[in-house]
Amino acid sequence: MVLDLLASGLVYSSIIVLGSIGLSLVYSIANFANFAHGDTMTVGAYAALVTFGAVGSLGGTVLGLPYGFFVALVVGIGMAALVAVVTEKVVYEAMDVGSIGLLITSIGIAFVYRAVIQMGFGADFTRYDISALRPIDALLPYGIRVTLHDVAIVASATVLVVGLHVLLQYTDLGRKMRAMADNPDLARVSGIRTDRVKLATWVIGAGLAGAGGVFLGLFSRLAPRMGFDLLLIIFAAVILGGIGSVYGAMLGGVLIGMVTQLTPILSELGTILPLVPDSWGIPIGIEYANAIAFVIMVAVLLVRPSGIAGEAV
Amino acid sequence: MSVREIADDPKAYWSGLTRAEQGVSGFIIGFVVLLVGGLFTGILAPTYFLFLVGLAGMYSLLSLGLNVQWGYTGLINFSVAAFFGIGAYGTALASASSSPIAGNLAPVVGLLVALALAAILALLIGIPTLRLRADYLAIASIGLAEVVRIIILNEEQVTNGSSGVRGIPAFFDGWPLLETFPQTMPNIAVSWLPGGTVVLRQPFWSALLNVVVVVSFIAASYFVLRRAHRSPWGRVLRTIRSDEDLARALGKNTYRYKMQAFVLGSLIMALAGVFYAHLNLFVAPGDLDPITTFYVWVAVMLGGSGSNRGALFGGFVIVAIREGTRFLNAFEFIPFDIAPLRLLLIGVIIVLLMRFRPQGVLPPQRELIWPSVVDDAPEQPDSGVRGAKAGENDD
Numbered sequence: 001m002v003l004d005l006l007a008s009g010l011v012y013s014s015i016i017v018l019g020s021i022g023l024s025l026v027y028s029i030a031n032f033a034n035f036a037h038g039d040t041m042t043v044g045a046y047a048a049l050v051t052f053g054a055v056g057s058l059g060g061t062v063l064g065l066p067y068g069f070f071v072a073l074v075v076g077i078g079m080a081a082l083v084a085v086v087t088e089k090v091v092y093e094a095m096d097v098g099s100i101g102l103l104i105t106s107i108g109i110a111f112v113y114r115a116v117i118q119m120g121f122g123a124d125f126t127r128y129d130i131s132a133l134r135p136i137d138a139l140l141p142y143g144i145r146v147t148l149h150d151v152a153i154v155a156s157a158t159v160l161v162v163g164l165h166v167l168l169q170y171t172d173l174g175r176k177m178r179a180m181a182d183n184p185d186l187a188r189v190s191g192i193r194t195d196r197v198k199l200a201t202w203v204i205g206a207g208l209a210g211a212g213g214v215f216l217g218l219f220s221r222l223a224p225r226m227g228f229d230l231l232l233i234i235f236a237a238v239i240l241g242g243i244g245s246v247y248g249a250m251l252g253g254v255l256i257g258m259v260t261q262l263t264p265i266l267s268e269l270g271t272i273l274p275l276v277p278d279s280w281g282i283p284i285g286i287e288y289a290n291a292i293a294f295v296i297m298v299a300v301l302l303v304r305p306s307g308i309a310g311e312a313v
Numbered sequence: 314m315s316v317r318e319i320a321d322d323p324k325a326y327w328s329g330l331t332r333a334e335q336g337v338s339g340f341i342i343g344f345v346v347l348l349v350g351g352l353f354t355g356i357l358a359p360t361y362f363l364f365l366v367g368l369a370g371m372y373s374l375l376s377l378g379l380n381v382q383w384g385y386t387g388l389i390n391f392s393v394a395a396f397f398g399i400g401a402y403g404t405a406l407a408s409a410s411s412s413p414i415a416g417n418l419a420p421v422v423g424l425l426v427a428l429a430l431a432a433i434l435a436l437l438i439g440i441p442t443l444r445l446r447a448d449y450l451a452i453a454s455i456g457l458a459e460v461v462r463i464i465i466l467n468e469e470q471v472t473n474g475s476s477g478v479r480g481i482p483a484f485f486d487g488w489p490l491l492e493t494f495p496q497t498m499p500n501i502a503v504s505w506l507p508g509g510t511v512v513l514r515q516p517f518w519s520a521l522l523n524v525v526v527v528v529s530f531i532a533a534s535y536f537v538l539r540r541a542h543r544s545p546w547g548r549v550l551r552t553i554r555s556d557e558d559l560a561r562a563l564g565k566n567t568y569r570y571k572m573q574a575f576v577l578g579s580l581i582m583a584l585a586g587v588f589y590a591h592l593n594l595f596v597a598p599g600d601l602d603p604i605t606t607f608y609v610w611v612a613v614m615l616g617g618s619g620s621n622r623g624a625l626f627g628g629f630v631i632v633a634i635r636e637g638t639r640f641l642n643a644f645e646f647i648p649f650d651i652a653p654l655r656l657l658l659i660g661v662i663i664v665l666l667m668r669f670r671p672q673g674v675l676p677p678q679r680e681l682i683w684p685s686v687v688d689d690a691p692e693q694p695d696s697g698v699r700g701a702k703a704g705e706n707d708d
Binding site: 032033091094095097099100101102103104105107108109110111112114115116118119123224232235236239285287288290291294295297298301302305 | 389441442444445446447448449451452453455456457459460463464466467607610614652653654655656657659660661662663664667668671
């Protein structure tokens with residue numbers, strides 16, 4: 001059972017990581033907590049839904065997913081990035097209200113995204129038109145129930161995260177972004193066009209969020225609230241990792257994703273751990289998984305506000 | 314300025330108002346005319362009208378509470394819904410017939426239980442979070458509010474879980490005279506309305522009593538807050554909002570002041586929850602949805618952060634949005650679902666406010682100054698003298 005939970009934790013973590021990287025990037029470069037980030041994920045998911053409905057499956061499949069779905073994934077990423085850039089240009093850029101004002105504005109933006117999606121698609125749940133797969137037979141003897149779709153999610157997320165790593169470490173844009181996250185004024189006087197870097201940050205952050213949204217829709221289902229409901233979990237991941245640190249956000253995403261999925265074993269700790277009686281366990285049900293993540297978040301804020309990977313403030 | 318002075322010289326009073334105040338007054342007059350028109354033509358049932366007034370009072374109360382925290386002290390509290398919910402659940406669990414723990418106590422006991430629970434919750438949330446940076450406080454408080462909601466949803470042996478608590482008595486249950494007031498009042502037929510005869514029956518009188526409850530809650534809170542806001546204590550809070558380091562440099566224990574403001578605001582929010590429980594007679598975990606928090610935030614920001622009048626005004630606007638969009642359902646030519654329109658409106662208002670008028674419609678001006686100071690100052694020839702004296706020129 002532990003292996004199975006770890007596997008599903010890994011899948012869920014991939015989605016959280018995709019969301020938390022973007023949130024952390026925007027936090028460090030645009031300098032505010034973006035409450036619209038969750039709904040940017042929803043935008044990506046629904047853009048993919050529409051695209052997939054339009055292009056169809058396009059013949060063959062990879063990892064149980066039709067080619068058309070990957071087209072939809074790209075469109076979802078692009079749409080989320082486009083929406084975020086337009087929002088930045090139209091709303092955030094012209095504002096002069098400090099980071100708290102931007103935080104409050106982003107809540108308004110989140111509601112606008114969600115309301116528009118709900119107007120177009122209704123409030124009900126929906127799914128991609130892809131039939132659910134059976135768990136992979138080869139892993140069943142180990143008690144692991146994962147489908148090819150889950151493998152696809154983890155693989156795609158890994159590709160995106162590695163791509164981001166290469167971009168940050170080995171390209172010009174990445175160096176500029178790191179410089180700007182470190183000290184925006186210094187970056188500016190060094191001749192970096194900070195407004196362009198900021199825009200690129202929005203594209204990357206929102207694009208990853210869009211991908212996360214598409215996978216979240218595949219992992220469970222689509223609903224206008226899906227992103228907003230996940231937002232606090234993503235915040236927990238970002239804070240655990242250290243706000244503003246991309247690698248911290250990755251680590252935090254994995255940890256929070258694992259913790260929320262591993263909650264069921266808390267009540268059966270005795271059967272897993274040696275040296276303690278089998279009946280022993282922490283009596284917390286799966287319904288408190290999110291609550292545990294939030295409590296961890298507050299505890300981190302209290303004990304080590306800079307997070308695991310963040311620099312001391 | 315007393316009411317008599319206003320009545321003596323309404324023109325002078327009007328020209329003494331700021332542009333924003335004139336606009337808001339115009340809006341209120343127009344809105345009241347619309348409502349009274351609706352009442353007279355029979356479009357708006359009197360009982361429903363009173364229900365709306367009660368709801369608006371509830372939002373005003375919540376806004377007053379948040380105003381203490383955000384408007385006075387600058388605390389970004391995103392856990393309004395949790396305090397509203399704990400207030401509602403506190404009184405419901407004490408007084409409802411279906412309560413799994415206590416039940417059938419007098420609603421006044423429920424009120425006290427609710428306030429006590431809210432104070433404890435405020436301490437529990439406040440102790441860890443109030444030392445945090447502003448944006449961390451926002452995230453931490455919304456997280457803890459969700460924890461409260463999850464606990465209420467899942468601890469069925471205490472809260473009835475997702476099925477909620479039914480059988481909550483009206484607030485005046487057990488009081489002499491007022492308990493049976495709706496039953497003893499006669500049915501009054503109002504036949505002189507152009508919209509046909511309207512009979513005022515028992516539900517109308519119950520609704521009227523609810524309005525009495527909420528108005529007295531608001532009045533009590535408003536006067537306490539107005540006094541507190543102008544007091545030395547309130548001045549420290551305002552200093553903390555504008556520059557916490559300065560307040561600390563002046564030797565103030567800012568953490569303690571922030572905690573006091575947090576608890577005071579939370580108690581007022583819980584009061585709104587108590588009223589809601591006895592208005593709706595049913596509470597469920599859905600009442601703790603975070604959207605309530607953001608409704609209240611819009612009300613406070615719209616009214617003007619730090620302004621008690623603004624908070625009252627904001628509460629009424631929220632009900633106008635919430636219930637007004639319901640009427641749009643009657644128009645069949647609108648090609649989409651109306652429910653998200655409310656969300657859209659709230660979102661657009663937040664963005665427009667922050668973009669064009671972050672200080673809100675009625676920012677606090679002379680309400681921070683003892684009225685005698687303004688009124689006793691020597692006359693000046695220009696119009697808008699009071700405004701100029703209160704330092705509100707657009708500079």
